[in-house]
Amino acid sequence: MVAAVQITGTHTRDLVLPVPGMPPIPATGKRVSLPEEHITFTFKGDTLASLTSDNVPGGGIPGLLAQIGVPM
Numbered sequence: 684m685v686a687a688v689q690i691t692g693t694h695t696r697d698l699v700l701p702v703p704g705m706p707p708i709p710a711t712g713k714r715v716s717l718p719e720e721h722i723t724f725t726f727k728g729d730t731l732a733s734l735t736s737d738n739v740p741g742g743g744i745p746g747l748l749a750q751i752g753v754p755m
Contacts, residue, residue, distance in 0.1 A: 684726070688736075689719040694751050700744060711751045718742050 692715055698708040718739050725733040736743075745755055 684724045686722050686724070687719055688722055690717045690747075691715060698751075702744070708748075708751070708753055713751045715747060715750045717746050717750075 694708075694711045694713050694715060696710050698710075700708070718741050720737045720739050720742050722734060722736045724731060739746075741749070748755055
């Protein structure tokens with residue numbers, strides 16, 4: 684299964700990312716609009732076996748951090 688996803692929103696709460704050693708990022712109030720990414724889901728029966736996504740310039744965690752003004 685393939686899906687197209689585009690994340691938009693406003694950073695209004697602490698952002699806790701699954702990045703070792705990175706502390707929570709306090710809310711900035713900044714709007715975020717990441718580029719569209721395609722995600723591929725693979726299932727084995729009713730269980731999610733894998734999930735992969737495009738590597739889109741300006742997307743993912745690096746794109747999110749750049750838009751709220753936090754260095755990687």
